[in-house]
Amino acid sequence: MKDSDKILATLKHVSLALEKRQILQDISITLEAGKVLTIIGPNGAGKSTLLRILLGLQKPDAGEVTRKPGLRIGYVPQSISIESTLPLTVARFVALGGKGNVKEVLAELRIAHLAKSAIQSISGGEFQRVLLARAIMRKPDLLVLDEPAQGVDVMGQGELYDRISTLRQRYGFGVIMVSHDLHLVMEKTDQVICLNQHICCHGVPDDVSRHPEYKRLFGDMPDSGLAVYTHNHDHAHDLQGNVVHSKDCDHG
């Protein structure tokens, strides 16, 4: 496989303003098969908007978006609501995503018992798993996840990130993900981007979490009782492993 074959999608110098407010500024990213890219950043940083631009759901004001032709995408949006007059079971909802073994995928995500429940009646965390099931069942080339573990219970969160990690290794798809679960994210991620309107810093997790901008954005979190998990990895920082800092990241 050539290197260029591995590239699933790129954003080049993308900018967007909505209602006269700058939301995103000069963002460039590259997504590769088999890699997990995580976007972290405070609320309102533009993370979801960035994903929507990548997916073609929102047009940027400037910049270029390219997706590999025929790219299969599995998408878990941050929130959707479903018309109540539509009788739709969870299994059917998942099946609408494309061809695939629905039963297997529901079982894998521990929601097999919900297969026949109405999609409108399931709980928030259950719905999140269902969305992920639909995305995974499509056997995507690229998985786009907007806070996939939102509302998922503690056990489920760990499992969920584990599963994404395993599946990625098995099928070799690329992942781009927004998440606030730093401790879980850092462990399973190849590259991290701190976003706050522009890219504040990016690199491999270890380097990023030691970066001053990162600390400025997320603090040392001394009183929140949360220590960022640092895993012992032994791979070399070959791919853009250098941590880059561009501008001042203190917004709003």
Add this chain to the structure above:
Amino acid sequence: MKDSDKILATLKHVSLALEKRQILQDISITLEAGKVLTIIGPNGAGKSTLLRILLGLQKPDAGEVTRKPGLRIGYVPQSISIESTLPLTVARFVALGGKGNVKEVLAELRIAHLAKSAIQSISGGEFQRVLLARAIMRKPDLLVLDEPAQGVDVMGQGELYDRISTLRQRYGFGVIMVSHDLHLVMEKTDQVICLNQHICCHGVPDDVSRHPEYKRLFGDMPDSGLAVYTHNHDHAHDLQGNVVHSKDCDHG
């Protein structure tokens, strides 16, 4: 203040089945002014449903719900969606909750800059803060929070729980809260209920987290990289401090 004056609301032996499935079974809880009660439990455990019953939004099949007459409630639901043809700023949305200083409350939750944004255009985490702002601005006697920190960024989560804690001390309102952020929750909570259709165990945080049923539900979480935070508290377990275990909690 008499003891009975401090009781804001009670549920007694509440049960509910929806579409022939048992959702809640024989739940009794008591909410007191100035206390924080946290409900934890896996997805689909019935946590949101329990809150809705408490609020009178859903009728239980059996059991008794009492609320103190004239009780002011601030409610943060797990999710709502707002009609797009309605021109409504964030400030106005908050103001609809009741009388109070909107500006102050927005500033307190660090969303002052959003005051004039359209409520439909703000990001997921921003919306969560807005909901909380509306609930708090009401100066409630009881705050009912369904995963209030959902989608809120890491800094924000800590802040948010801190703020709830501070406000509770200042105004003396009661709080009932659903949360998956065990590490944060355990620190600020007076009492914890593990729910999985019925109450599996309840008590003060420390005791609960050492309880075998708790471990069964949430595991020891060895590989998720998350250690449950145990804070050093020095108060006595006077109020129902004993940990009770009723039935087998391993469901579906």
Add this chain to the structure above:
Amino acid sequence: MDEFIIRAMIAGSLVAAVAGLLGVFVVWRRMAFFGDTLSHSALLGVAIGMLLNIGFMVGVVASTLLVGIILFLFQRQQRVSNDALLGILAHSGLSLGLIALSFVQTQNVNVEEWLFGDVLSVTWDDVTWIALTLVLVVGVMAWLWRPLLTLTVDEELARVEGVNAGLVNLVFVGLVALLVATAMQVVGALLITALLIIPASAARSFAKTPEQMALFAAVIGVVSVFIGITASLLLDTPAGPSIVFSSAMLFFMSQITRVLKAA
């Protein structure tokens, strides 16, 4: 200027202003066809009134109230959406009316009278009557505004915060029914339904707050009335349709403005 023109302008403006006020809620709550539903089922009222020999008006008022109540009851259980519910009520009311009429052996029932009305033939009595109704509607709305808005934003949140959802919904449906029933007989169902939704939808593009939207809707409605009647005067076109059409033009212009602004 002819007196009938002045009367038409006054009656039209009054109706348009109040329709703007209520119309924004009609749009937000996706009840765009409420007016149509009421006018369709008014036929049932006419038929019943004739069958029971109690006169038109009693029948129309009764059927309007009936529709309001059924709507209110069904809204509480959310399996059927507002628009489908209105459609069902409109068509079952209309068909039942037609069936009932087939038993009233008379030639002189005018199904379309309700639809077209005639703003140019408004009398001073009508104007007074409209003005009185509208004062009532505006008065109640002043009191209802805040709880109704809270309810429209999110019903469950509103209920938790102490809004009496049942009462507020019922009063609102009653107000719209009152407006439609009053105005229908004077200016026609076509005009009143159109004035409920078209100015409100046009106002959406400019409004930043709910109150602004209501105000703009009222203004756009009144402007449409003036343009429409003037056009009718100059071009000798039927007045009601001219008013509706000018409000529609204002709507399309507002949409174009918005698109241009966005680009």
Add this chain to the structure above:
Amino acid sequence: MDEFIIRAMIAGSLVAAVAGLLGVFVVWRRMAFFGDTLSHSALLGVAIGMLLNIGFMVGVVASTLLVGIILFLFQRQQRVSNDALLGILAHSGLSLGLIALSFVQTQNVNVEEWLFGDVLSVTWDDVTWIALTLVLVVGVMAWLWRPLLTLTVDEELARVEGVNAGLVNLVFVGLVALLVATAMQVVGALLITALLIIPASAARSFAKTPEQMALFAAVIGVVSVFIGITASLLLDTPAGPSIVFSSAMLFFMSQITRVLKAA
């Protein structure tokens, strides 16, 4: 039995079955008044056809397509909800039609002909024509079903998953317009709109899947046609309204069943 009864039953059942199939989407997408909108704006088509002297049918088809296209364009930008949009189109079309008609000084145009139609005067030619249109509609729906359903559940998800939202929406609007335009001339707008939404809403209470809901809607529609025509035969009531009313009765029975089941 008289032949016209048989024809009415066949034509009615065909329309009802296909209306059930499309009707579920109409309900899910909150386009309950689509049929009404088309029939109201058909008047514009009639007027244009007369003004330009190109005949009714051309005008009606043109106005129907026009409404379909405007609807399609506006749906893409979500500032105006489906029901308000339909209301605006219905009323501006109707009023423009009335204005245009006021310039046509030729012939008595019967506005209500479109509304009420007459299922009893269907000819064998009509039946053939309906059958052909409906075969076309069903054929296209078979191909459209899955992407359309995906789109109806959530548009953005569908687009990411490769559904061509624009095309699917356009084809769907076209199909409904085709059904309404065809059936309107034969059985009347009242009947076709009612058959689109009432059976579909009634079916909601029993269906567990989208396909079931469409099937039940078709069955309920066909049953309504049979009950309605039989009632017209026995009780001397007008046929179209009787069909609509029996479907409404089935709807209300379905709601009662649901409430009883829940209790």
Add this chain to the structure above:
Amino acid sequence: EEKPLIVSTIRPIQAIVVAITGDNVETKQLIPDFASPHQYSLKPSEIRLLNKADLVIRIDDHLETFLEKSMRSLDLEKLVTLSTVKGLTLLSANHDHNDHEEAEHDEDAHEKESSHEDEHHHDEDHEQLKAEDTDYHLWLSPSNAVLIAANIRDRIIAIDPSNKESYESNTQQLIDSISETDKAIIETLAPIKEMPFLVMHDAWQYFTNHYGLNQLDSITLQERLKPSAKALSKARQTITDSNVRCIVTELGFKLKTLRVLTEDIDVNTTEIDPMGRQIKLSKQAYPALLDYTAKQLVECLTHTTTKK
């Protein structure tokens, strides 16, 4: 000096008015021929016409329903409601042709009457005929027409006494012409007097009643409503059983129903316009309307059917 302006609502009235006034008066027909008298929105120019008119002549507020409102702000003095003309034959719309009710208005009754009251009052010795039950196609009876002409003449003379003689002689000419036509029609219709026929919409009972024709139950009474399946079935039965030769329908009215009604049955159909819109306006227009109606009927009833 301007001529007086007389506005009549529909074509048949206009025909009578034109015959009476000649050139002495400006006349206008309010409702265009293409529109239905039941559903019409007045344009500003038409309201001005109404306001300007010295005399406004209509049938009844239950026929020209849309007018009722505009009339309210009108000077009642100048409004002529023909249904209240003394001595007029009024028939019930809800009738059985074999024993139809008749009602006549007498003096007291319409003195009490004001135009915007819903009910007409009748003396006790007359059977009550409610306004909404009345069939208002009353101009199709020649004897009604004569009374109407006389009434209109008097009202015109009241506003324009200067041309009294002219009006009187014109009216006499019209009345004479009506009676002549009447006699001729009686002869024309004699051979078909007993032949049964059906009407799609009961607009001709004044005519058939006057000439004693054998009009069977109308198929549908209401212009706006479709007949039920039962009614259609029954009508088809009647056509075959009573050997009906002709079905009469209004111009362009419910042709599809007519087609269903007559398929595989040997029966003629004809279209007659009760308003006589295709007859050129002239002094002879009203008698021509009667003549036309009679000829259409005869044609329809005597022609051998063209169908297989």
